[in-house]
Amino acid sequence: MKAYKDLSREELQAVQTELQAQYDKLKEAGIKLDMSRGKPGTDQLDLSAPMLDVLNSKSAFKGADNVDLRNYGVLDGIKEAKELFAELMECPADHVMVFGNSSLTIMYDLISRAMVHGIGGNTPWCRQDKVKFLCPVPGYDRHFAITESFGIEMITIPMDENGPDMDMVEEYVNHDAAVKGIWNIPKYSNPTGIVYSDEVVRRFANLKPAAPDFRIYWDNAYAVHHLYIDNKAQILNIVEECEKAGNPDMYYELCSTSKITFPGAGVAALITSPANIAEIKKTVTIQTIGHDKLNQMRHVMFFKNAAGIHAHMEKHAAILKPKFEAVLDCLEQELGSLEIGSWIKPLGGYFIAFDTLEGCAKRVVGLCKEAGVVMTPAGSTYPYKNDPADTSIRIAPTLPTPEELKQACEVFVLCVKLASVEKYLEA
Numbered sequence: 001m002k003a004y005k006d007l008s009r010e011e012l013q014a015v016q017t018e019l020q021a022q023y024d025k026l027k028e029a030g031i032k033l034d035m036s037r038g039k040p041g042t043d044q045l046d047l048s049a050p051m052l053d054v055l056n057s058k059s060a061f062k063g064a065d066n067v068d069l070r071n072y073g074v075l076d077g078i079k080e081a082k083e084l085f086a087e088l089m090e091c092p093a094d095h096v097m098v099f100g101n102s103s104l105t106i107m108y109d110l111i112s113r114a115m116v117h118g119i120g121g122n123t124p125w126c127r128q129d130k131v132k133f134l135c136p137v138p139g140y141d142r143h144f145a146i147t148e149s150f151g152i153e154m155i156t157i158p159m160d161e162n163g164p165d166m167d168m169v170e171e172y173v174n175h176d177a178a179v180k181g182i183w184n185i186p187k188y189s190n191p192t193g194i195v196y197s198d199e200v201v202r203r204f205a206n207l208k209p210a211a212p213d214f215r216i217y218w219d220n221a222y223a224v225h226h227l228y229i230d231n232k233a234q235i236l237n238i239v240e241e242c243e244k245a246g247n248p249d250m251y252y253e254l255c256s257t258s259k260i261t262f263p264g265a266g267v268a269a270l271i272t273s274p275a276n277i278a279e280i281k282k283t284v285t286i287q288t289i290g291h292d293k294l295n296q297m298r299h300v301m302f303f304k305n306a307a308g309i310h311a312h313m314e315k316h317a318a319i320l321k322p323k324f325e326a327v328l329d330c331l332e333q334e335l336g337s338l339e340i341g342s343w344i345k346p347l348g349g350y351f352i353a354f355d356t357l358e359g360c361a362k363r364v365v366g367l368c369k370e371a372g373v374v375m376t377p378a379g380s381t382y383p384y385k386n387d388p389a390d391t392s393i394r395i396a397p398t399l400p401t402p403e404e405l406k407q408a409c410e411v412f413v414l415c416v417k418l419a420s421v422e423k424y425l426e427a
Helices: 009-027 042-046 049-053 079-089 103-116 141-149 166-175 198-205 238-244 274-287 293-303 306-335 361-370 402-426
Strands: 033-035 096-098 132-137 153-160 179-184 215-219 251-256 268-271 341-343 352-356 373-375 392-395
Touching (some): 009 402, 042 306, 079 251, 079 293, 103 268, 132 141, 132 166, 198 238, 215 238, 238 251, 361 402, 373 402
Parallel strands (some): 132 153, 132 179, 215 251
Antiparallel strands (some): 341 352, 352 392
């Protein structure tokens, strides 16, 4: 079929009538699918079920230095867990602090700590006249929710295939002392799947912040979440690059096993300089006497080393790759020639980013919901949930079964077509 923009008004009206009939029939099917979050599917969670057997009532419950894993203590994580994360993330073990199940909690606490106590001996953010944060877009809605909840002014930074617009980043960071941080998902970014180029990582490491309490928030959530085992994306190590640039304290790197083992019962870690860790410990010791050491050891015993994690992630890829390719094939077959949307084929991560015609994203998501497919609200990938062009949609293919995913794709492409025809007929 011809591109919609090349159709006459009469042809568009005929297409709309046909699409509306198909849509009404789909609504009668009683579909109920939730694709609003990037959750692992049941078959992925099953991969980690044997981990629950590595510790039992007959286990020794002893860690390094004869630590009793059942008791209080070991604020920064057991030695074995720190070493596992250090090997996985390619950093020294003294740069690792192991927490509970969620890196999101660590990020929230980092911002909260900066607001109340300050960073590096500087004035707490809550007592400064203005606090700003840079937000590459489209990005992770929960990042933006954190900064918004503290009343921090968020500034959108556009991204291309190499990462954020570093000219803009440098202009803000190097010249505005109110800019205190920037959110990043540097590898298989949420939702675009973008991988930061070497130049972008180096420019981050070589920033010269006007604010002494500026930090790079480097949420490396998808560091090992490859879809193609023979085509794994690689990025430069922010720890090494910041140290080479003479900025050893300028970053907070986050990672977790949330989408490696169990999202509700994983282990998360903060990777940063020993100086930053020493400062953070002063307040964490008031929050808790220690996190779940049994769960930390359970993960260590199950994986043994970084190679064990990489082998485990190949099993995830075998499940996820067909799902992603099914969605991408559907988009290409149904929308490829119509010129009413664009998308990026990711090499890893958990999402597919789709851009509609301008002004259509909310309408597409609304139509999907009416037909029984719930998606992430349009605009969520921008600060304040405000996508000025109303084009950005996040597709989360991981949770549905292959049969459900096929059904969801059918609904989605139909809704894109219908919203696009409506848009052209409004002109």
